[in-house]
Amino acid sequence: xxxxxxxxxxxxxxxxxxxxxxxxxxxxxxxxxxxxxxxxxxxxxxxxxxxxxxxxxxxxxxxxxxxxxxxxxxxxxxxxxxxxxxxxxxxxxxxxxxxxxxxxxxxxxxxxxxxxxxxxxxxxxxxxxxxxxxxxxxxxxxxxxxxxxxxxxxxxxxxxxxxxxxxxxxxxxxxxxxxxxxxxxxxxxxxxxxxxxxxxxxxxxxxxxxxxxxxxxxxxxxxxxxxxxxxxxxxxxxxxxxxxxxxxxxxxxxxxxxxxxxxxxxxxxxxxxxxxxxxxxxxxxxxxxxxxxxxxxxxxxxxxxxxxxxxxxxxxxxxxxxxxxxxxxxxxxxxxxxxxxxxxxxxxxxxxxxxxxxxxxxxxxxxxxxxxxxxxxxxxxxxxxxxxxxxxxxxxxxxxxxxxxxxxxxxxxxxxxxxxxxxxxxxxxxxxxxxxxxxxxxxxxxxxxxxxxxxxxxxxxxxxxxxxxxxxxxxxxxxxxxxxxxxxxxxxxxxxxxxxxxxxxxxxxxxxxxxxxxxxxxxxxxxxxxxxxxxxxxxxxxxxxxxxxxxxxxxxxxxxxxxxxxxxxxxxxxxxxxxxxxxxxxxxxxxxxxxxxxxxxxxxxxxxxxxxxxxxxxxxxxxxxxxxxxxxxxxxxxxxxxxxxxxxxxxxxxxxxxxxxxxxxxxxxxxxxxxxxxxxxxxxxxxxxxxxxxxxxxxxxxxxxxxx
Ligand code: ADP
Ligand code: MG
Numbered sequence: 001x002x003x004x005x006x007x008x009x010x011x012x013x014x015x016x017x018x019x020x021x022x023x024x025x026x027x028x029x030x031x032x033x034x035x036x037x038x039x040x041x042x043x044x045x046x047x048x049x050x051x052x053x054x055x056x057x058x059x060x061x062x063x064x065x066x067x068x069x070x071x072x073x074x075x076x077x078x079x080x081x082x083x084x085x086x087x088x089x090x091x092x093x094x095x096x097x098x099x100x101x102x103x104x105x106x107x108x109x110x111x112x113x114x115x116x117x118x119x120x121x122x123x124x125x126x127x128x129x130x131x132x133x134x135x136x137x138x139x140x141x142x143x144x145x146x147x148x149x150x151x152x153x154x155x156x157x158x159x160x161x162x163x164x165x166x167x168x169x170x171x172x173x174x175x176x177x178x179x180x181x182x183x184x185x186x187x188x189x190x191x192x193x194x195x196x197x198x199x200x201x202x203x204x205x206x207x208x209x210x211x212x213x214x215x216x217x218x219x220x221x222x223x224x225x226x227x228x229x230x231x232x233x234x235x236x237x238x239x240x241x242x243x244x245x246x247x248x249x250x251x252x253x254x255x256x257x258x259x260x261x262x263x264x265x266x267x268x269x270x271x272x273x274x275x276x277x278x279x280x281x282x283x284x285x286x287x288x289x290x291x292x293x294x295x296x297x298x299x300x301x302x303x304x305x306x307x308x309x310x311x312x313x314x315x316x317x318x319x320x321x322x323x324x325x326x327x328x329x330x331x332x333x334x335x336x337x338x339x340x341x342x343x344x345x346x347x348x349x350x351x352x353x354x355x356x357x358x359x360x361x362x363x364x365x366x367x368x369x370x371x372x373x374x375x376x377x378x379x380x381x382x383x384x385x386x387x388x389x390x391x392x393x394x395x396x397x398x399x400x401x402x403x404x405x406x407x408x409x410x411x412x413x414x415x416x417x418x419x420x421x422x423x424x425x426x427x428x429x430x431x432x433x434x435x436x437x438x439x440x441x442x443x444x445x446x447x448x449x450x451x452x453x454x455x456x457x458x459x460x461x462x463x464x465x466x467x468x469x470x471x472x473x474x475x476x477x478x479x480x481x482x483x484x485x486x487x488x489x490x491x492x493x494x495x496x497x498x499x500x501x502x503x504x505x506x507x508x509x510x511x512x513x514x515x516x517x518x519x520x521x522x523x524x525x526x527x528x529x530x531x532x533x534x535x536x537x538x539x540x541x542x543x544x545x546x547x548x549x550x551x552x553x554x555x556x557x558x559x560x561x562x563x564x565x566x567x568x569x570x571x572x573x574x575x576x577x578x579x580x581x582x583x584x585x586x587x588x589x590x591x592x593x594x595x596x597x598x599x600x601x602x603x604x605x606x607x608x609x610x611x612x613x614x615x616x617x618x619x620x621x622x623x624x625x626x627x628x629x630x631x632x633x634x635x636x637x638x639x640x641x642x643x644x645x646x647x648x649x650x651x652x653x654x655x656x657x658x659x660x661x662x663x664x665x666x667x668x669x670x671x672x673x674x675x676x677x678x679x680x681x682x683x684x685x686x687x688x689x690x691x692x693x694x695x696x697x698x699x700x701x702x703x704x705x706x707x708x
Contacts, residue, residue: 047209150185164432189206
């Protein structure tokens with residue numbers, strides 16, 4: 001596995017702030033008491049018996065019943081590691097994998113990373129001593145590439161299966177074969193109450209076991225009218241609850257859509273409450289308020305801040321937790337009595353026909369709404385305020401959420417399956433099959449990128465690409481860059497593309513931060529601008545104060561630096577050289593073009609572009625460095641096509657049409673333009689690159705015929 005780099009050993013960034021946690025340290029007796037009080041403890045021997053008797057089992061239990069933290073320990077205590085094999089437990093979310101591993105290491109009185117460890121993409125905190133390994137489902141999926149029967153595990157817990165994350169779904173399909181080859185391997189699938197019989201049927205009527213619950217009634221209160229502004233509605237409700245109920249009556253959990261909304265919500269709650277407190281108690285600053293604590297939680301939040309939600313506050317303080325759907329089932333927060341549910345979540349939905357990801361605030365499903373409400377009834381009777389009408393619950397919400405596999409790009413998955421020698425991906429045992437069009441588009445994309453040959457088999461290039469924990473196009477530009485002498489630079493670019501937003505744009509200082517961002521612009525390319533940011537940060541000794549001054553997210557940069565080190569190791573292992581192109585940045589743009597030629601657009605008017613393959617009208621995202629050029633360039637390739645308010649190309653690089661022609665020869669045709677005055681001045685000189693319909697059609701037919 002990949003190890004953490006030295007550069008990241010900056011404790012403050014990666015590890016919980018232990019000094020301030022010390023005071024909350026539970027004693028050994030406390031830990032034992034807590035473990036024994038969990039619902040799963042009462043059925044411990046029954047469960048172990050069933051696991052011994054069955055190869056696959058489905059365990060259902062309310063959130064907080066102890067599935068994630070206890071099952072692995074029970075298996076360990078029962079001797080599942082005696083022959084040196086591991087117990088693995090997968091999580092759909094990175095945050096959950098880290099926080100649960102930490103918790104279990106505490107319960108077992110071992111150092112995190114020793115007997116109990118975790119592994120998430122680009123961060124491996126395990127050692128040769130590790131016996132219980134928490135990891136994201138993506139990590140286990142990649143491990144199947146190295147060992148397709150997963151020999152090192154005696155038992156694997158697929159946790160949070162009801163979430164139906166893409167990787168969990170694919171893993172379950174893969175296990176169908178693995179189980180036949182490894183009759184000694186145990187698989188435990190755990191799920192919240194929703195949808196569990198589906199898993200049982202998938203594994204030939206595997207037994208279902210329900211952990212007897214311990215929940216209290218939750219009163220559900222709907223809004224009479226749909227709110228105009230859900231942030232405002234949530235704030236109003238929160239303030240009302242906080243001011244009208246005794247502090248010790250319980251904590252408040254608000255379900256919001258994403259980071260931005262969460263931060264706004266926290267800010268507005270502070271503001272509103274401060275106004276009240278100023279009048280009531282004559283204080284002047286929020287920090288003087290000592291009867292509440294407002295805690296945001298979303299996956300991009302650093303771990304040591306996240307761990308604050310588990311700390312018990314004293315009875316004179318109320319916790320107000322503002323979370324994404326991460327708090328629905330994967331993290332249990334004690335003491336919640338009031339739930340405020342916006343009924344919304346931020347969802348990315350992929351349209352395979354045009355390769356467009358839409359990121360939109362979408363109503364959640366009824367099953368999720370019920371999960372959210374349930375969070376109020378763990379320690380006593382609770383109240384759930386739904387910020388939507390009962391009609392909206394009945395009419396606008398699906399009963400169950402649509403699984404990720406049916407709404408996402410599958411290029412990565414298809415490449416992985418091909419690497420696992422699944423020759424016909426359409427016949428793979430999917431628990432719910434993805435849309436046919438998505439599979440076909442992925443096959444086409446991989447074929448046009450040279451990962452698959454005309455028969456749909458993995459090419460040597462495809463095999464190399466699959467070795468990187470990256471999306472196929474990014475693996476490809478890394479490989480191509482090595483041949484072209486700019487792998488040092490491309491490594492930086494790919495790493496910078498693998499982290500959340502590096503530019504910080506606080507609401508109240510937008511103009512200032514936009515100006516700061518523009519100072520990093522390389523007008524030909526957003527990719528090169530990212531390279532520039534990293535380079536300058538490195539020249540400033542990776543300083544955090546420098547980041548702050550220039551409106552850069554220090555944590556994102558540290559993570560990019562970390563990822564860079566990890567990827568360099570992968571490259572080294574594969575014997576790929578790290579070479580710098582020095583000041584020649586055109587070669588870098590050319591390499592980007594090679595990997596992204598299927599994602600190209602041509603200018604079609606003032607500020608407008610037309611997608612070369614689909615003919616769709618698109619625009620360059622307003623934050624792009626390309627607006628720094630006098631004129632927008634005639635041809636561009638892009639990293640992502642994202643629909644928010646419009647169809648935007650995000651992270652764009654201007655390219656020479658001849659590069660496009662060379663690398664996209666399977667897709668495009670070049671035509672000599674008329675040399676008379678009709679010639680569109682915006683096309684490149686005398687030439688025009690266009691999607692060759694016939695060529696495209698023929699090639700698509702060929703690809704489909706051969707690939708399936
Ligand atoms: P389940 O997986 O069934 O939802 P868990 O095993 O996650 O249940 O949780 C069991 C108990 O452990 C819960 O009461 C929860 O509050 C507690 N717990 C889980 N993670 C942590 C943590 N990081 N710190 C403190 N307590 C935790
Ligand atoms: Mg759990």
